[in-house]
Amino acid sequence: MGVDWADEKRPFFQHLGELRRRVIVCAVAIITGMIISYFFYDALILNLLRGPLDVLSGKEGNPFAVNNPLLTLLKSSNPQLEKLDLDLHYIGPLEAFLVKLKASFYAGFVLASPVLFYQLWKFISVGLKKKERRTILFYFPVSILLFLTGISFAYLIMLPTGLYFLIAVAGGSLKPMLTISQYTSLVILLSLVFGIVFELPLVVLFLTKIGIVSPELLAEKRKYAFVGIFIVSALFTPPDVFTQLMMGIPGIILYEVSIWLSRVASKRRKRALELT
Numbered sequence: 001m002g003v004d005w006a007d008e009k010r011p012f013f014q015h016l017g018e019l020r021r022r023v024i025v026c027a028v029a030i031i032t033g034m035i036i037s038y039f040f041y042d043a044l045i046l047n048l049l050r051g052p053l054d055v056l057s058g059k060e061g062n063p064f065a066v067n068n069p070l071l072t073l074l075k076s077s078n079p080q081l082e083k084l085d086l087d088l089h090y091i092g093p094l095e096a097f098l099v100k101l102k103a104s105f106y107a108g109f110v111l112a113s114p115v116l117f118y119q120l121w122k123f124i125s126v127g128l129k130k131k132e133r134r135t136i137l138f139y140f141p142v143s144i145l146l147f148l149t150g151i152s153f154a155y156l157i158m159l160p161t162g163l164y165f166l167i168a169v170a171g172g173s174l175k176p177m178l179t180i181s182q183y184t185s186l187v188i189l190l191s192l193v194f195g196i197v198f199e200l201p202l203v204v205l206f207l208t209k210i211g212i213v214s215p216e217l218l219a220e221k222r223k224y225a226f227v228g229i230f231i232v233s234a235l236f237t238p239p240d241v242f243t244q245l246m247m248g249i250p251g252i253i254l255y256e257v258s259i260w261l262s263r264v265a266s267k268r269r270k271r272a273l274e275l276t
Helices: 005-039 041-057 069-076 095-111 113-125 130-134 136-170 180-197 200-209 215-220 222-236 241-275
Strands: none
Touching: 005 041, 005 095, 005 113, 041 095, 041 136, 041 180, 069 136, 095 113, 095 180, 113 136, 136 180, 136 200, 136 241, 180 222, 180 241, 200 241, 215 222, 215 241, 222 241
């Protein structure tokens, strides 16, 4: 009896077609969010971008300028830099417009994140068993929460504290002139990286539940993971030890939390297998 190659190829093309549909939905969601964000750029997003700088400058009137205890401690230890006169500048005729587009795209991406995570988990669930698909109801909201938590940590803690340290290292005799393009790129990069890093415990939990990783493997590869975390920190943060530690230490904590969650999930998985 011959092999019907058309039947064997059909599942692959079905998955490819489904991936295409979900990518289109994600693209439409991001573009919609970008358009909405573009119209709120001057009234909202620009103030949001300026938040960490306004904290350092002590400027009032920006609701996004939220202080943090670590920054307060650093500022009290250096009275000369307690109040900084910081502002954003652009040096090319297209720079401000391109930054507006970039910031609107990033804001649109954040606004569309519920749709993006939903489409991601729905696509992954196709290859799972019926019982495993139910866990998507847990992973979907938690993944959004962790992503937004990572962005908030970068925005409220990492950015103002890291910027203050870098300016303090430069010395009080030099006056910083920050271009809006470089500053915006830094805000977007760090926010996205932290948002993704904070997904680590959930990803490990999911991989443990489906049997791809184990807590023993994670514990065995701990030292390599720590080295990898600091390499990533060095790649995605400004070139100074302070900001690299501010990213590396939370990464290590999240990895340890991942091992603990993996142990819990592994025990439950073994019990479920014993009962079947």
